[in-house]
Amino acid sequence: MTRGERHPVDPMVEEAASLLYLLGGMGAKHLVLIGGLVPPLLVKEPRESHVGTSDLDICLSVAISQGATAEYYESIEELMTPYFEPTAGTSFRWRKRAGAPGLPILVDFLAPRGESAPRADGTHALSHDVAAHNAGPRLRPFALETQDLIELDALEREVDIELLYKPTPTRATVRFRHSGPLGLLVAKAFALNGRDDDKDGYDVAWFCLNLDRGPEEAVCQIAARPAFNHPLVPEALALLLRAFRGPEYPGPTGYANVRAHTHGENPDLHVRERFDAYQATRLVVDGLIKRIDWDKQANGGRS
Structure with a gap:
């Protein structure tokens, strides 16, 4: 430029x-x-x-x-x-x-x-x-x-x-x-647990589906964020697991429902988009859970 x-x-x-x-x-x-x-x-x-x-x-x-x-x-x-x-x-x-x-x-x-x-x-x-x-x-x-x-x-x-x-x-x-990537996931995790809004599941899944360098690199970058050992992180990730437990749960369904507003109703596409949202989000959430330092969590998030 x-x-x-x-x-x-x-x-x-x-x-x-x-x-x-x-x-x-x-x-x-x-x-x-x-x-x-x-x-x-x-x-x-x-x-x-x-x-x-x-x-x-x-x-x-x-x-x-x-x-x-x-x-x-x-x-x-x-x-x-x-x-x-x-x-x-x-x-x-x-x-x-x-x-x-x-x-x-x-x-x-x-x-x-x-x-x-x-x-x-x-x-x-x-x-x-x-x-x-x-x-x-x-x-x-x-x-x-x-x-x-x-x-x-x-x-x-x-x-x-x-x-x-x-x-x-x-x-x-x-x-x-x-908000950074961790803040986005944590805020949306609590939103998914407290209200029925397809847009919350959509935003989480869209982020996980469109990561610049794929889920593994994203997990490394998010886990390196200064707030990753915050005491709220394990609770938020557990809430995301609940919302994305399977393709038919609120998170993936919310993503597919919002997408349907843009391209019209298509049952086969809806099923595929729910699965894609579930798979991409679980790769990120499961990877982050494996990165939790439980010793730091026991100490209130401090080293």
Whole structure:
């Protein structure tokens, strides 16, 4: 690529980067993109295109959600309100306002579950003054069971985009973080165990089917991630085994169901795609289970 040329940026990545830029220092330092936007960011040359996503999942850091940082930022809610509004009946899901720039997207805010139990609607209580200020009076993230693993496994990325929320055309190089391969698998493992959404099984299987260097190399790379000895990893892998126990289980079936929306109903193809999803995912999950250091796990993940 020569100077002045730019890679095309996926419209949803542009949406995410523009929003994180809008949120200022908090966006780069304390927010991590997770969910369905992530798999294509982890695979350089996929063999099949990813179906994409129409929503953004943003995870707040432990420091923000539990008030462990002394830093005060303009609240997320204050910065977003000109362009987004909360959806009816929720405090963690916000939608693009009519007439706002860009695509009509949804944004879900999530955060690692704290020591106290979530509220009745599953959201984080944010009882600490700093955490409550940085979110805003109405926004409350949905509680995740991932502890600090998402943040520990996060990867940095830079994109050059035209910012959406500027009165005049403005380009910027935006740095943001998204979940790494281990964080993706762990978050999706808990999602598969807690809700009935074909997209969760699809995202896991798509990632395993489209790995750049095959399952064995991927297992080596994921097992070398700094967070691999995190205490949550064995539980998450066990949940993935449950979801991908056989081709007819929720994980592979979710993958084949999502694929059917793109190419139409075909019973024979559905059976084949379920098996392919099962086989590819089990190669990765079984390989990772063999890599668990049980001595470190007994010591809380420490050497």
